[in-house]
Amino acid sequence: MKDGKPVQLDLFSSLTEPKGPPPAPVLNGMYYEKATDKFVSFMLGKRHYEEPALGCKHPKEWQNRIKRERAI
Template identity: 50%
Template sequence: MTVEQLLLFSESRSDPRQPKIIAVGPGVLNGFYYELSSRKFVSFVQGRRYYEIPASRCKFDRGWQEKLKRERSI
């Protein structure tokens, strides 16, 4: 999957009505995810593992934990 980024306010003067499209590499992980193999909530910053919390010791809201397990499991 390729990600496209629109440069709506670019400095290009060739055709100001046409936005410039550039291809960006595959998306990197940012934010909290639930890792199924280790049963941990893991924080990623620009694709690198930053912080992890075991699910058994996580003090965050239960609703948030369940939502994260459903929607952002890796």
């Protein structure tokens, strides 16, 4: 006590939280899954819909762009 007043000690001010690996990005949208050769839709990181690449009704330009830019 200093001057009759209690002194507040901050015992945790020097502690830092351990830094782990950054969280993986949450997938949203359509992706091309190489392992299964399917177009896969994700919503909030959860698999929602699958469509085989063979016989896919989407335009070829779209399929090629997704295969090139969003392959997982």
